Amino acid sequence: MQMYVVIMIAxxxxxxALDLLHKKSATYFFNAAAKAEKDLAAxxxxxxxxxxxxxxxxxxxxxxxxxxxxxxxxDVATAGEFSxxxxxxxxxxxxxGFTLFNGxxxxxxxxxxxxxxxxxxxxxGAIMLFIGTFWYWFGFKVDSQAEGYSWxxxxxxxxxxxxxxxxxxxTALGWNIFGGGTGAWFILVLFATASLFGGVYWSKFSHMxxxxxxxxxxxxxxxxxxxxxxxxETRDDVWQQNRHSMELLKDAPMNMGLGIKREAPxxx
Numbered sequence: 001m002q003m004y005v006v007i008m009i010a011x012x013x014x015x016x017a018l019d020l021l022h023k024k025s026a027t028y029f030f031n032a033a034a035k036a037e038k039d040l041a042a043x044x045x046x047x048x049x050x051x052x053x054x055x056x057x058x059x060x061x062x063x064x065x066x067x068x069x070x071x072x073x074x075d076v077a078t079a080g081e082f083s084x085x086x087x088x089x090x091x092x093x094x095x096x097g098f099t100l101f102n103g104x105x106x107x108x109x110x111x112x113x114x115x116x117x118x119x120x121x122x123x124x125g126a127i128m129l130f131i132g133t134f135w136y137w138f139g140f141k142v143d144s145q146a147e148g149y150s151w152x153x154x155x156x157x158x159x160x161x162x163x164x165x166x167x168x169x170x171t172a173l174g175w176n177i178f179g180g181g182t183g184a185w186f187i188l189v190l191f192a193t194a195s196l197f198g199g200v201y202w203s204k205f206s207h208m209x210x211x212x213x214x215x216x217x218x219x220x221x222x223x224x225x226x227x228x229x230x231x232x233e234t235r236d237d238v239w240q241q242n243r244h245s246m247e248l249l250k251d252a253p254m255n256m257g258l259g260i261k262r263e264a265p266x267x268x
Contacts, residue, residue: 001109004190008197015200016209022201025210029217036226056225067219075215090135094165095208097128101172123176130169137162161203164196 020026040058059067074080079095082088104122138151141162154163171192175185200206221227 005106005109008193011197012200012205015198016206019201019206020210025214029210029213032217032221036221036224039226040224057223059220059224063223064220067223068216071212071216071219075219076212081215087140090132090140092132093128094132094136097125097130097132097169098165100125101129101169126169126172126176129165130173133162133166133169137166157202160195160199161205164192164199164203167192168196 040056079088079091082091100121102125104118104125107118108122141151168189171185171188175189178185180186196203196205
């Protein structure tokens with residue numbers, strides 16, 4: 001089993017690298033960071049609406065550490081990018097269930113003495129993963145909720161990640177409930193995990209690695225004022241309020257209602 005885990009880790013590393021090369025995600029972030037540094041050095045922050053004076057700030061090491069801590073605490077650990085509370089909970093259950101389950105599995109496989117606490121961590125992780133993945137599939141799957149397709153509709157490349165996670169949680173819990181060993185449930189676990197880790201290139205798995213980088217980069221460029229040459233879209237900002245095109249909204253309340261969020265998408 002140790003060799004199997006090593007192979008799965010190697011697959012994740014190789015396929016994540018291939019995915020990053022294919023989508024050029026790493027190139028984008030490096031280029032964005034380099035451009036932000038260039039703007040800071042030039043002392044200019046042009047944007048699509050015109051020059052905004054006094055917005056640039058050279059960040060100190062302490063600023064960057066604070067931004068990194070905020071990224072980890074909000075964007076990574078607690079899925080702060082989700083405005084929908086239930087969707088955020090589903091993501092947290094899935095992410096932390098996956099982490100606890102795989103972490104405990106690796107510790108056990110690589111020779112640590114299996115304690116009651118470690119076994120409980122394994123069980124809690126598997127249950128969290130089960131709840132999170134199935135809740136997502138039946139409650140938040142985009143093409144079912146927004147596009148009107150049945151939850152039974154499967155598009156392999158798009159749904160591989162979700163289906164593999166679901167299969168991993170089901171087979172792991174089944175293996176545990178029916179006594180462990182190397183029987184049919186064990187073989188199903190191997191198939192499920194091989195599909196999960198072996199399908200990284202065709203799934204959303206790799207986004208778990210570069211998503212924190214994207215969140216950190218977003219906070220950095222907002223804090224230093226470069227903002228990827230985009231305007232600072234805060235209507236309560238004095239500079240924005242004094243723009244000619246904002247004249248009708250200058251005294252409008254910041255909260256103007258739900259807008260398109262007034263009802264769930266259902267106009268298929």
